[in-house]
Amino acid sequence: LIEAVGAREILDSRGNPTVEVEVLLDDGIVQRAAVPSGASTGAFEAYELRDGDRSRYAGKGVRKAVEAVIDELGPSIEGVEASEQRVIDEILIEVDGTENKSRVGANAILGVSLAVAKAAADSADLPLFRYLGGPNAYLLPVPLFNVINGGSHADNGIDMQEFFLAPIGADTFSDALRWGTEVYHVLKGELKAAGFATGLGDEGGFAPDLPSNREGLEFLVKAIEKAGFTPGTDIALGLDAAATEFYENGIYRLDDKDWDAASLTDYYVGLVDDFPIVTIEDALAEDDWDGWKGLTEKLGSQIQLVGDDLFVTNPERLQKGIDLGVANSLLVKVNQIGTLSETLDAINLAHRSGYTTMLSHRSGETEDTTIADLVVAVNSGQIKSGAPARSERVAKYNQLLRIEEELGDAAVFAGRSAFPRFKG
Ligand code: PGA
Ligand code: ZN
Secondary structure, X not given: OEEEEEEEEEEOOOOOEEEEEEEEEOOOOEEEEEOOEOOOOOOOOOOOOOOOOOOOHHHOOOHHHHHHHHHHHHHHHOOOOOOOHHHHHHHHHHHHOOOOOOOOOHHHHHHHHHHHHHHHHHHOOOOHHHHHHHHHOOEEOEXXXXXXXXXXXXXXXXXXXXXXXXXXXXXXXXXHHHHHHHHHHHHHHHHHHOOOOOOEOOOOOEOOOOOOHHHHHHHHHHHHHHOOOOEOOOEEEEEEOOHHHHEEOOEEEEOOEEEOHHHHHHHHHHHHHHOOEEEEEOOOOOOOHHHHHHHHHHHOOOOEEEEOOOOOOOHHHHHHHHHHOOOOEEEEXXXXXXXXXXXXXXXXXXXXXXXXXXXXXXXXXXXXXXXXXXXXXXXXXXXXXXXXXXXXXXXXXXHHHHHHHHHHHHOEEOHHHHOOOOOX
């Protein structure tokens, strides 16, 4: 039974305050969870409550959310069995009482929801992935390493936000981690030799001032080859355009040119022809449903088209996408929707509808590794947690190494099969 719930304000990887929640059970178990925070957030995400008090952290403090945990959310679930996750999440949603969790904040709610799950797992003496996924949790994900950072994650001129390495040809997760890391280091040398800066962006990838997005992909191919791997077969590529960030009044502004959805779609078709791209996320903007439909018709059978800002881990928005034939993959961010149960609902809906899923960190992260357990629990097969560098990114990959070890012979690496639409 839940005995007490506490909370505090801690810092995330960008030096911004965030919520950490601690749950105490009557058997003495204590577990904590910390909440991540995005920069290129979707307009339809659950609400992140910040104090707005300019005298602290430029208004970004989360004391109100912390107080809501201590004064309202915690007391509302005291005495409830910690394993009753769905009941607890429903209580939390009810206490808030708003559609988008804006009264007490999705950051307050999510912290409680995740800390409860961790405490329940610990109390059952199970690893979190096993507690959440049961005996059929066995699939280790392909890690998508964001090794070049642009958009709103870096102060360079690259319009697209994320450039991924996807080591689909590895036999194990630990090999995939090594492959990606080796290419990451070679990439640094290549960028340096070409006269580009090798400082890091928010997700641990390099943030060079490349003249075009295409150039970023060329650097990745070069680095993969130089590290001794075959582009496409061993290591494929991916993009998160985060297109909402360069979309205004129906116009996309990319590489210093104006595009409409159709011409931008043709641009993507060209990239897919020229590079071994397995996945593109948010290729178009979050409310450009018509554009998305055209994009999916053109590219949906060849590659994975992921909806992030488009779906915001929200089962209702995902259902709309399914009905319209838009995208074929769901990006999963626990803080976009705000409870573990709703996250699992979105994942189940995606899988039932033939959509793949990719578990995701946020650009503002903490040492919390819940998503590493979650990705195995639901056999998603894909995770993005940034570059193989910076501890808040690597924490998730390291946790997956532990899970791989724990699973032993039962572990299966998703590899190519995680991308059923990849024709590369
Ligand atoms: P965010 O970016 O965490 O800054 O929203 C991640 C993404 O767009 O996938
Ligand atoms: Zn995204």
